[in-house]
Amino acid sequence: MKRRIVLVDDHELFRAGVRGELADAVEIVGEAGSVAEAVPLIRELDPEVVLLDVHLPDGGGEGVIAGVAQERPGVKFLALSVSDAAEDVISVIRAGARGYVTKTITRAELVDAIDRVAQGDAVFSPRLAGFVLDAFKDGERVGGDEELDSLTPREREVLQLIARGYRYKEIAARLHLSVKTVEAHVSSVLRKLQLSSRHELTRWAQERRLI
Amino acid sequence: MPHFELNEQDRALAGVCSGVAAMLEVDATVVRLVFAVLALAGGAGIVLYFALWVYGARKRVWIAAVLGVMAIAGLLQALGLSIRGVAGATLILAGLFAVLRRGGSVRPGGRLPLIGVALLVTGAVILLSHFGASGRPVIGPGAIAGMLLFVIGPWVWRLQEDRTDRIRLEERAAVAARVHDSVLQTLALVQRHADDPARVGALARRQERELRRWLYGSGVPDAATLVDALADAAADVEELHTVQIDIASAGDAPLEERLEPVVLAAREAMTNAAKFAGVREVAVYVEVTADAVSVFVRDRGAGFDRTAVPEDRRGLAESVEGRMRRAGGEAVVTSAPGKGTEIELRLPR
Numbered sequence: 001m002k003r004r005i006v007l008v009d010d011h012e013l014f015r016a017g018v019r020g021e022l023a024d025a026v027e028i029v030g031e032a033g034s035v036a037e038a039v040p041l042i043r044e045l046d047p048e049v050v051l052l053d054v055h056l057p058d059g060g061g062e063g064v065i066a067g068v069a070q071e072r073p074g075v076k077f078l079a080l081s082v083s084d085a086a087e088d089v090i091s092v093i094r095a096g097a098r099g100y101v102t103k104t105i106t107r108a109e110l111v112d113a114i115d116r117v118a119q120g121d122a123v124f125s126p127r128l129a130g131f132v133l134d135a136f137k138d139g140e141r142v143g144g145d146e147e148l149d150s151l152t153p154r155e156r157e158v159l160q161l162i163a164r165g166y167r168y169k170e171i172a173a174r175l176h177l178s179v180k181t182v183e184a185h186v187s188s189v190l191r192k193l194q195l196s197s198r199h200e201l202t203r204w205a206q207e208r209r210l211i
Numbered sequence: 212m213p214h215f216e217l218n219e220q221d222r223a224l225a226g227v228c229s230g231v232a233a234m235l236e237v238d239a240t241v242v243r244l245v246f247a248v249l250a251l252a253g254g255a256g257i258v259l260y261f262a263l264w265v266y267g268a269r270k271r272v273w274i275a276a277v278l279g280v281m282a283i284a285g286l287l288q289a290l291g292l293s294i295r296g297v298a299g300a301t302l303i304l305a306g307l308f309a310v311l312r313r314g315g316s317v318r319p320g321g322r323l324p325l326i327g328v329a330l331l332v333t334g335a336v337i338l339l340s341h342f343g344a345s346g347r348p349v350i351g352p353g354a355i356a357g358m359l360l361f362v363i364g365p366w367v368w369r370l371q372e373d374r375t376d377r378i379r380l381e382e383r384a385a386v387a388a389r390v391h392d393s394v395l396q397t398l399a400l401v402q403r404h405a406d407d408p409a410r411v412g413a414l415a416r417r418q419e420r421e422l423r424r425w426l427y428g429s430g431v432p433d434a435a436t437l438v439d440a441l442a443d444a445a446a447d448v449e450e451l452h453t454v455q456i457d458i459a460s461a462g463d464a465p466l467e468e469r470l471e472p473v474v475l476a477a478r479e480a481m482t483n484a485a486k487f488a489g490v491r492e493v494a495v496y497v498e499v500t501a502d503a504v505s506v507f508v509r510d511r512g513a514g515f516d517r518t519a520v521p522e523d524r525r526g527l528a529e530s531v532e533g534r535m536r537r538a539g540g541e542a543v544v545t546s547a548p549g550k551g552t553e554i555e556l557r558l559p560r
Contacts, residue, residue, distance in 0.1 A: 126459035133461035165494025
């Protein structure tokens with residue numbers, strides 16, 4: 001069974017490119033170019049995974065997630081962007097996306113990422129892993145929830161290897177863990193990213209943008 | 212700032228107050244209240260109203276000016292200044308007005324018309340002699356300051372607006388120049404090399420990187436930070452060897468001189484990966500912490516046996532390991548045939 005995918009991106013050319021690349025691996029059941037188009041479409045089609053551009057003309061990808069999440073909690077979102085702005089990436093993750101990959105990703109890796117997200121795992125590109133390590137770097141504690149506001153040494157290790165370009169399987173072999181455990185660590189980091197009230201996170205992301 | 216015009220639509224008498232309100236972009240009621248209060252001050256508000264009416268009706272401007280001076284004089288008198296004080300202050304204001312009317316400026320380097328200077332000096336002399344003679348502290352200094360603000364404020368405001376406009380224009384010009392030098396040039400190159408996908412890909416990636424740095428990064432064309440410099444090195448290697456180098460980073464640091472060996476060693480490591488690994492993707496990760504700078508260069512390619520590398524292949528030993536050692540850091544090479552290669556560069560801060 002092929003995964004049922006909806007593609008949300010305002011660039012028709014880019015959508016055509018992805019459609020062509022993924023045609024034999026997944027079933028693209030719908031496409032949208034804006035938040036206003038995407039929300040009713042996703043509600044109606046109820047796909048497994050939505051490939052979501054971070055930037056859309058009538059609001060960010062988080063607008064789509066906010067409009068759908070309530071009614072279709074089963075739909076998973078994978079952010080796909082060329083944007084380097086940490087603020088944008090972090091905000092779409094915090095809205096509920098289960099991962100972020102850059103548009104330069106290879107076809108095989110994209111298919112793999114879609115599969116992972118559909119199974120409920122988190123997918124971090126090296127770039128996102130770097131962002132997260134930077135945002136959660138050791139420093140003054142800002143109060144709030146200690147468990148949510150810091151990474152465990154193991155999570156740090158896993159993220160660092162992702163940032164260095166290692167795949168889950170390679171990370172598992174290197175750290176003598178099972179792939180499932182590696183996935184669990186990444187999902188845990190995703191949860192912290194989404195739930196942490198750490199205001200350093202927001203401040204950091206904004207600073208990155210403003211410099 | 213819009214010009215002062217009588218407001219025919221919203222008027223109580225002649226539309227002076229709402230005209231002033233429209234010019235200053237405030238509520239007309241506020242302006243009417245101010246005029247009412249000024250009217251109590253020896254009738255200054257009423258005279259000022261007529262002055263602006265005459266001015267707004269595009270009748271004789273000099274009548275408006277005389278009325279305006281009368282209004283200010285009346286106001287100053289009402290604040291308790293003696294006749295001489297009023298005369299001095301009025302002349303100073305008239306002098307400032309004359310300077311502005313004749314296109315001069317009281318800012319450093321501005322042109323000062325003679326008549327304005329004459330009025331200013333005369334006014335100052337009269338005002339100072341007045342205080343000297345009476346021996347009393349300045350009467351109503353706050354009121355005078357307020358009046359000056361009232362007169363000069365709008366002018367300063369206009370200068371500020373001009374400045375904002377000019378900055379906006381300059382920014383626009385900078386964007387245009389930037390787009391021309393980079394994006395348009397790249398598009399031209401892409402058209403010429405349309406039959407060479409590898410070259411087009413490398414061009415597009417370099418352009419993307421540059422644009423991204425300009426939009427979100429340090430904003431200068433020359434690399435100012437470690438990550439920028441590594442991105443530049445990666446772009447060069449990409450163009451020379453048609454590989455794709457992805458850079459991830461956590462933290463960044465200003466590109467000081469002592470970080471340069473790290474950039475050069477990393478560039479050499481990327482070149483090695485591009486030349487010998489036999490794969491098209493290379494991953495680079497930069498980590499800057501409080502006590503060290505680390506760069507990881509990794510490929511999933513052929514790998515090699517370190518002991519089997521011939522002595523004359525100086526790249527790794529000299530350009531990477533030796534260079535890092537001399538800089539006070541280290542390079543660790545992890546590789547095995549068929550297992551890819553990772554080179555870690557580390558420099559304590």
